[in-house]
Amino acid sequence: MHDAPPSPLATEAEPLSHGLKQRHLTMLGLGGVIGAGLFVGSGAGIALAGPGIVVSYLLAGALAMLVMRMLGEMSSAMPASGAFSVHAERALGRWAGFTAGWLYWFLLVVVLAVEATGAATIANGWVPGIPQWTWVLIFMVVFTVANLAAVKNFGEFEFWFAALKVGAIVLFLVLGALAVFGLLPDTQPVGLANLTGQGGFLPNGWEGVVAGVLAVVFAFGGLEVVTIAAAESDDPARAVGRAVRSAVWRILLFYIGSMLVIVTVLPWTAMEPGRSPYVAVLDAIGVPGAGQIMNIVVFVALLSALNANLYGSSRMVFSLAERGEAPAGLLKVSGGGVPRRAVLASVAFGFVSVLLNLEWPDTVFLYMLNAVGAVLLFVWGLIAVSELRLRRRIEREAPEKPTLRMWGFPWLTWVALAGIAAVIVLMLGDEGTRPQVLWSAAATALVLLVAWLRELRDMRASRPW
Secondary structure, three states, X not given: OOXXXXXXXXXXXXXXXXXXXXXXXXXXXXXXXXXXXXXXXXXXXXXXXXXXXXXXXXHHHHHHHHHHHHHHHHHHHOOOOOOHHHHHHHHHOHHHHHHHHHHHHHHHHHHHHHHHHHHHHHHHHHXXXXXXXXXXXXXXXXXXXXXXXXXXXXXXXXXXXXXXXXXXXXXXXXXXXXXXXXXXXXXXXXXXXXXXXXXXXXXXXXXXXXXXXXXXXXXXXXXXHHHHHHHHEOOHHHHHHHHHHHHHHHHHHHHHHHHHHHHHHOOHXXXXXXXXXXXXXXXXXXXXXXXXXXXHHHHHHHHHHHHHHHHHHXXXXXXXXXXXXXXXXXXXXXXXXXXXXXXXXXXXXXXXXXXXXXXXXXXXXXXXXXXXXXXXXXXXXXXXXXXXXXXXHHHHHOOOOOOOOOOOOOHHHHHHHHHHHHHHHHHHHOXXXXXXXXXXXXXXXXXXXXXXXXXXXXXXXXXXX
């Protein structure tokens, strides 16, 4: 068993490349959570909460913002490619780092299958002559090559992917605002009629808002990757602080601003199941080819998420290997500072997930998807507990290290923990989301059991008799 570091603030130089620039991290933070969940999945939340979806996104976004602030504080003081897994180990012990790291890795390689399959479905609609599985293979090969090359290639891919998504959101907000005030050709001012009509601002009451939170909270997953990537920048501590600061506020603006535009321009009852509310708004204000435009944006969003998840999973499993929590063979780093074996291992498991999704989407893969359904909340909970433990040590041992600090410590940290617990309890009370919590809890229990058995083995091995 390897010994714990003498100080939770002790850091070692990463053997990885430092090819990511500040612009890469900033756009990764902005684009990391702007995906299909926002462009398409937000329609389900609107159906549950009506115009109150704005409040749902505000609550879910505030929770995500608090978690990112905590993670940003710890990452600026202790930058590492394992980010919150490393923080959990230093705060709570090896079992916590092992659990957080492997759960997050499992989450990324399973979700990767959803993204690859979704992008392949869109591409197959454009070019029906090429089978869906071929598109999946093409995407996986392209992004594997990109991740095996210098890390700056990953950064450039994500920079331009994120730039397109951010540009699409900004254009949507501008067009939507012009439509609201009747400044577009052949349009009349919309006013606030759609916010107060059709049952009022909260047509389904606060229960609808709560249901909306459950529907949208996971759309904020993905922000964590920016703290993983920061370890491969020239100045990790400063870079992660800047990236987190710029990301959380702008993402709240994009998410909440988008929802406000949607429910103001159109009656919430006009939303059709399975249809992107963004397409509905663009059609309503007369943008030609709105459906195809949004298809392109969603396609790019899916490929961007696939790329980011492949990167995040490879760095997480590499960090686990550094700490003796994954096979040592994954520590092999190329001359350019890329953990190629970790990339290939993540691709291999990701590809297995894709095959399971294509072959058994309603059985085997559904169970896997449920098993990671609430993992993000468990990881967020570990981040909050780790920050509670490490903040005092940071203040005592190196108060100058963090370039970012958690607001209202410790009270807002406890508020975040209470919010995470509340979401889990609400998911348990909902028939649709209960299986996700139960399967995720089972997956977490399995990982914890493995961590305990490893600790037990190491304790026995360290005995002198």
